[in-house]
Every structure is written in C-alpha cells, then in structure tokens.
Amino acid sequence: xxxxxxxxQIDENCATVTLLQPYSNMQMVRDLTSVCNHLxxxxxxxxxxxxxxxxxxxxxINFAEFNPDAPMDIHGFNxxxxxxxxxxxxxxxxxxxxxGDVIGGGFQLALLTDFRIATSDIKMQLPEVKIGFxxxxxxxxxxxxxxxxxxxxxxxxxxxxxxxxxxxLGLVDLISDDLNNALGATLARFSPVNPTAVQLARRLLNExxxxxxxxxxxxxxxxxxxxxxxxxxxxxxxxxxxS
Amino acid sequence: xxxxxxxxxxxGTAVPPNKYTQQDVISRYRVQNPxxxxxxxxxxxxxRHLYLPPADPNxxxxxxxxxxxxxxxKGAMDIGFQAIEACLKPLGLRPRDIDMLCCISSxxxxxxxxxxxxxxxxxxxxDCHRMDLVGMGCNAGLNGLNPxxxxxxxxxxxxxxxxxxxINSALYVFDEKIGTGVVNSLFGDGCAAVLLRADxxxxxxxxxxxxxxxxxxxxxxxxxxxxxxxxxxxxxxFYLDRDVPYVLGSHADKPIKKLLDSLDLKVRDIxxxxxxxxxxxxxxxxxxxxxxxxxDMRHTIAILQNYGNLGSGSFLFSYQRLLxxxxxxxxxxGVMMTMGPGxxxxxxxxxx
Numbered sequence: 001x002x003x004x005x006x007x008x009q010i011d012e013n014c015a016t017v018t019l020l021q022p023y024s025n026m027q028m029v030r031d032l033t034s035v036c037n038h039l040x041x042x043x044x045x046x047x048x049x050x051x052x053x054x055x056x057x058x059x060x061i062n063f064a065e066f067n068p069d070a071p072m073d074i075h076g077f078n079x080x081x082x083x084x085x086x087x088x089x090x091x092x093x094x095x096x097x098x099x100g101d102v103i104g105g106g107f108q109l110a111l112l113t114d115f116r117i118a119t120s121d122i123k124m125q126l127p128e129v130k131i132g133f134x135x136x137x138x139x140x141x142x143x144x145x146x147x148x149x150x151x152x153x154x155x156x157x158x159x160x161x162x163x164x165x166x167x168x169l170g171l172v173d174l175i176s177d178d179l180n181n182a183l184g185a186t187l188a189r190f191s192p193v194n195p196t197a198v199q200l201a202r203r204l205l206n207e208x209x210x211x212x213x214x215x216x217x218x219x220x221x222x223x224x225x226x227x228x229x230x231x232x233x234x235x236x237x238x239x240x241x242x243s
Numbered sequence: 244x245x246x247x248x249x250x251x252x253x254x255g256t257a258v259p260p261n262k263y264t265q266q267d268v269i270s271r272y273r274v275q276n277p278x279x280x281x282x283x284x285x286x287x288x289x290x291r292h293l294y295l296p297p298a299d300p301n302x303x304x305x306x307x308x309x310x311x312x313x314x315x316x317k318g319a320m321d322i323g324f325q326a327i328e329a330c331l332k333p334l335g336l337r338p339r340d341i342d343m344l345c346c347i348s349s350x351x352x353x354x355x356x357x358x359x360x361x362x363x364x365x366x367x368x369x370d371c372h373r374m375d376l377v378g379m380g381c382n383a384g385l386n387g388l389n390p391x392x393x394x395x396x397x398x399x400x401x402x403x404x405x406x407x408x409x410i411n412s413a414l415y416v417f418d419e420k421i422g423t424g425v426v427n428s429l430f431g432d433g434c435a436a437v438l439l440r441a442d443x444x445x446x447x448x449x450x451x452x453x454x455x456x457x458x459x460x461x462x463x464x465x466x467x468x469x470x471x472x473x474x475x476x477x478x479x480x481f482y483l484d485r486d487v488p489y490v491l492g493s494h495a496d497k498p499i500k501k502l503l504d505s506l507d508l509k510v511r512d513i514x515x516x517x518x519x520x521x522x523x524x525x526x527x528x529x530x531x532x533x534x535x536x537x538x539d540m541r542h543t544i545a546i547l548q549n550y551g552n553l554g555s556g557s558f559l560f561s562y563q564r565l566l567x568x569x570x571x572x573x574x575x576x577g578v579m580m581t582m583g584p585g586x587x588x589x590x591x592x593x594x595x
Contacts, residue, residue, distance in 0.1 A: 037509075040509070041509065089534075199534075219527055219531060221489075221527070222489070222524070222527040222530065222532070225492060225493060225528065226528075226531055
C-alpha cells in the first residue's frame, strides 16, 4: 500500500488509522479505501481506531484544491459516499478519537464509527448548507443519532457544538483529555469482539429506522441464524454445559 | 491464440397471459382458512402469471394428473416458443440456426422430452444436438448452463440455446395443509431462454463471458425440497421444509468464496448479483450471509414480487431485468446464483 494522506499501523488488538492532513480529498478517499481492503482481507485485529494529527481530527473538504473554472463533478461525492459505506460496514469495532476541529467531512467520518472519544476542546460542525451545498449522507445518518429536530438545527444553522453538547446529544460517547487511558478502557469494554455478530448487529441497527417491522423481523431471523451457526458461538455454548 | 470463452449473447422470457394477485387466487378458489389466507398475503408476492383452471362445483381447482401433464406440455409449447423467439429474434436468428438445444424442466415428466417436441414443432434442424435436464428443480438453470457453456467452449462458433420451462401450475395439490398453502402461494409459470456461443468475433458485444462455476450441495438436507406422490390426490405434491431458507442461507458463502477465490476476487468486486427468486426468507438469508444489500438484490426481489418463484428460469428473468436497466459496463463482474433441492447452491461467475 502506498499511502500518502494517512498512516496505518497494526498491533495485536487494534489497527490505527491516522489522518495526516487536516483536509479530506480524493487521495484520502483512495487511501482509506485501500485500508478498508486490508482491514477486511488481511488484518486480524478486531478493533480499528481512526484519529487525526496535530490536534485536529479533520476539517473536511478543501475548496482550495477545487478548480472553480472546471465543471463541478458529482462523481467525487459518490466515491466519498462509497468509501463511507465501506468504513461503516467494516467487520471490526470502529472507534474515532476526536480532537480540535471535527468539521464537514470530519464530522461525517465520526458518524461512521461505532464509538467516539473526544477531547474537551473539540468543535463539531457541518458548515455545508450555509456555504450552499450538502453535508453528504450525513443528512441521512445524523438524524438517526440525535433526532430530526436536533439534526435540523445542526445542519440548517451550521451550528457548531462543543464536547459537552456533543456528549449530551449522543454524538460523543466519552470525553477525556487523557486519550491513552480513555482508549485503553474503551478497547477493554468492547472485548472480546465477535466480528460476525458485530457486523450483523450493526447492520440491523443501521437499518432499524427505515425497514418495516415485518421486513426487519425477517432480516433479524436471517442474521440470527448466521450468528448461531458460527463455530465460535457453538464453542461458547459447549463451554457453558454442566460437566 | 487464447480460445474465446462462451458468452451469453441474448436472453428471452415469456409468461402465460393471465396474471393473478394473491387475492385473486384466494377468491377464485374460495380459500376460507385464515392461516392459508395469511400465508398468501405475507409472501411478498404481488402477482403471478399462471394457467389456472376454473373452480369446480366445490369451488376448488380439480385437475387430474393427465390433465396436469397435458397442461405442462401445452404451456411449454406456448410460452417456451415465445421465450425462444424473444431470445433469437433480436439477433436475426431462427431455430434452424441452433446447433445445440438444452431444455430444462421439473414440472412435468415427458418422453420424448421437450427438446424433441420443440424440434418437431418449431423448425430446429434435425441434426441439432439435444440435452434434456429434468427434475433438478429451481437450481437447474445453472446445472444446465454449466454443460451448455462447456459444449459451446468445445464447439467454437456454434450456437447453443438453453430453455428453462417451468409450468408450476401443472404440479400442485390443493388441500388445507399449511405446507400446501406455502407452495401454492409461491410458484409462478414462466420460460426463459439464453443463447450461448464461444466466438472471438463476439468480443465487441456487451455480452458477458462465462468464466466458471462453483457448486455446493448439502446432503444432510436431501429431502428438504422434494416431490412426493400422494395417493389421496393421485398427484405429485411438492414438499418444502421450513428450515430450507436458513440452511441455504448459511451455506451460501461457501460456493461464492470458491467461485471468487480462484480469480482473487472479493464480494465487493462483484457489480451485479443475479440470484434466484426463491422466496423472501431465502433472499434475506443470502443477504445477511453473503453480505449483500437490498440494492444488490433489487432484481431478485422485483421478479419475486411480479412473477413469484419461476423455478429454474427465475434467475434469467432477473438477468434480463439487469440488462434492461442499462447499468452494466465492460469489465464488470457478475455472479449468478441459484438454490434448490439437493439441497444445493449453484453459482457462476460472469465478466462483461
């Protein structure tokens, strides 16, 4: 892998993706997609951490890289969304560590992960609508996290929120300025990770707002059958048998 | 030079003229049992095309076994021919141009088989090669496509036509049993034909190459889908075990992995999924086992809703729907997948 916008490290329990630049761009989309391939195909670590660098998580799109004279291209946005779906569906527990600016595309990235740890100095904001465009499929995901009313306030007013408000809304799960400690405790909380069960449960949760109950019941039964057919699940059951 | 792989050059389908909603069927045969009514309504099927008999004086369909066999034959003649014509006409071909004819059916036993009947009536050449593949059920389309494409590969530039003919309304019993209700609410009538040829000059066409196949059978469940002769009805009845969707679902990843591994492909590399419309539960089970989305399954679901389970030709109806959508690009990979008695899962890898 030849990554230029991110750093990717794996240790026994946890893979860490560090965003090396404050802005998202097409190279970052390609790099994150390559990392998703590796995480799905080769990486054994059950947890992935996504974090920023130099005190900021990510500020999203950089308009300085756009050529205002060239016709605007929707396909780049499509590529971004495809990458988002890949991150959202990884067969791992995903954790983001938020520091400083968590803006635009950075805010969207945070919504893709299963758990968000924030330092007390964060600023979360979706400024797109005031600029005149849309905050990606953040318009779809955010309302599920915080409810339609709060989502309208954040998106339509481009309102920025701090760590405390993000915690209250459920956008942040833990505030800590001792990130090493907070991350260690969080990894312990998620262990042991059963990647299949994680993936199935997360998919059913993500689908819970738009499937009908009858459809969801069918999906649950299909997913549950897959979960209980796993050898690892059967082994656990055997261990519980009285000898 | 590297020999050209067989490609699917064309597809044609046909269904009987009469279309019924689930409520139409319930009303036509005065189904009173609320459980059976609910099975019909909960099947996620909106309409099916069927050859339905009028209700007898007791309000039920009452066809003898010989009438059912005749219906199968006549149905195959009618919509079988329409499907063949729909497949050949766009290429300016006629039955006499075909070098190999394969017919697939599980809804009525005949000797001689459908190929002989089609050759007699439709103008195929008398030196046309033939294969009748009978009694393999819903998965049979890929069990047929496998030898058909091998034949095409072995006989470059020759045309091989494969026809799936299922007249499901020619194989049923009618009673108050739950299992009967499930089967009678599920299947529809339909025929589908595909044309294969291995010829370097077809490379210009946006027609998929058939790369290879992968099969998986689950022998422990060999009776889970099966025909049974019923003396009380004097007919065959189709038995469908309630665990079938989950069993098939939980094994679905095995042949897929084998199919993709040999080219070092991943599920995410597959642009098009052409999956048999077996029923809502088996579609769900495959979605959650293989990790496919509702979008991946859109054609499978649409065919189930509009036609029901069409047996061996179902996946070709989905294939046709995919082509009509116009979103296939050169270089795209597709997977065909059918499931049925055995219990078995059959898969094929395509490349456009």
